[in-house]
Structure formats: C-alpha cells, structure tokens
Amino acid sequence: MSGDHPVAWADALEAYERHLAAERGLSDHTVRAYRGDLDQLAAHAVARRVTDPGALGLADLRSFLAAQQVRGRSRSTLARRAAAVRRFTAWMVRTGRADADPGAHLASPRRHRELPGVLKDGDVRALLDAAARRCEDEETGGDPAARAVAVRDLAILELLYATGIRVAELCSLDVDDLDRQRGVVRVLGKGAKERSVPFGAPAAHALDRWLACRPDLAVHGGPAVFVGRRGGRIDPRTVRRTVHARLEDVDGAPDLGPHxxxxxxxxxxxxxxxxxxxxxxxxxHASLATTQVYTHVSSERLRAAYRLAHPRA
Structure with a gap:
C-alpha cells in the first residue's frame, strides 16, 4: 500500500518510520504496526484529496476513525489507531512538516481492558512436571538431540514463569546475560531499556541442565542461550509453539502461550x-497503569472466591 502514496505522504511516512526505529528505539514489530496504521490513514486521506500529510485536518482524522468503525474494527483497535495518528501528527509539527496538530484534538473510544488469562498454581506445577517427565522419557530414548530439545523446552518454561520476560526478550538472551552467582538475567526490553530480573533455584537448575546438553544441537547460533533444532538462535514462533504444545499436556489448562x-x-x-x-x-513496563491490570485479575479471583464461599455473597 505504501508504494501507492503520493510523494509527500511517502516521504513523511519513511522519515517517521526511521524516527520510530532509530530515535525511539522501537522494535521492528512495533514499527510495522505503526506503519500499517498510518498507511491506512494515508490511503483514506488521499481518497479525500489530502495529498500532503501537512494539510490534514481534524475532520480527516475523524473521518478515518469513522471509516474504521464502519468496517467493524474493535474499540481496542480504534483506540490504538487513534493513538498512532496523534503521535504522527505531533511529530509532523515538531519536525516542521505541519503548522498545526489536528491530532491533539482527536478523541478516541476508551478501550475495554480485558483481564489477561492466567494459569492456576496447580496448572503451573502440572505444566512444569509434565515438561520434566518428557526430559526423563527422552533420556531413555537414546537420541541426544531429542533429549536436548526436551531439556531446552523445560528451561524455557521455567525461565518464562520465573521472570515474566517477553518471548522476544527470551529469544535475544545471550549466555553472558545469565548471572548464575546472583541468580539474575540481564534483559534488553522495549525501547532498548535494560533491566535485571531475578530467577529462582528451579529455573537455575533447568538452565544448568540445558546449557550442559546445548552442544548436542550442533550450535551455530553464537552466544544465544536458546537455540533451535538446527543450532541457530531460537525463533519466537518456536517458543510459542513449544508453550502451546506443553500446555496441551495439562488437562483443563487454558491455551495461553508465552504471554x-x-x-x-x-x-x-x-x-x-x-x-x-x-x-x-x-x-x-514503562507505565504503572499497565501493571495495574494484574491487580484487577487478583481482585476478580477474590470476588469469585467470595461469591462461592460467603453465605451472604
């Protein structure tokens, strides 16, 4: 779609994309999401004969969101696209590409904040116990590579649950990021922000077992902690498939994935x-408000327990 934009739009969007990647340090995935939203804005604006993004008006932005709503986009999607538009128009003014910022006056529907799904304590124990049993089963099978994959998968599950890191953060870990003495892992998160996250003894033990048999996968992924069957740095899709597959081993557990x-x-x-x-x-999390959603999860569980247990609930 971006190739069909008029020159003024194409130039502005390319410059903004470079700004997001180089100056704000956003991930490739996030930059693509922003660009996709703004490509749709550009197409809508050009259809309204606005061939220069510097000439955008509030009516154009409202028309864009209205068209998205007509197409059945969710409130969450509309809120995200409105936020993307506001950031873009503000950047246009800051860089001298526009005289006024119509996005500053653009309202968007409040998104419904869905409670994230979580596993119960028993489900987590069952998940990790099942993964550990797979390690033992593969150990008697005689295939070093298959055993290494099973041990790797257990280490992935233990570390994801122990630290709460994102799947992309896990995949980008290098061996030097693990501080076994202090029991912490150095993580490079969103916006290239570094943080140290502790992990406990079960995760440390699983990591030790994995690093001991990691050479069985013909490693050529350099310093990567986790590698795939062919030895290269593990891909997020492989981690997602692994988590989904291992959750299938737990009766009644929701299929949640790494997140x-x-x-x-x-x-x-x-x-x-x-x-x-x-x-x-x-x-x-950059904002405490993002973390606060988990307090709602805990409160929801408390209310559910109250309704079941209290005689006058």
Missing part, C-alpha cells in the same frame, strides 16, 4: 505480596 506465562508470573507475584512498583520494574 500467558508472563501474565501468570505477574499475577502470582502480586498475590504473593509483591508490591506493584517492584512488579512494574520486573516486567519492564
């Missing part, structure tokens, strides 16, 4: 008494 383990780790930390600021730092 579900992140939600679970945060919720269990708060339920165990961790304060919100500490959890925010561990998860690498």
């Amino acid at each position: 579900g383990l992140r939600h679970t780790a945060a919720t269990h930390l708060l339920e165990g008494g961790a304060d919100l600021r500490s959890v925010q730092e561990l998860l690498g």
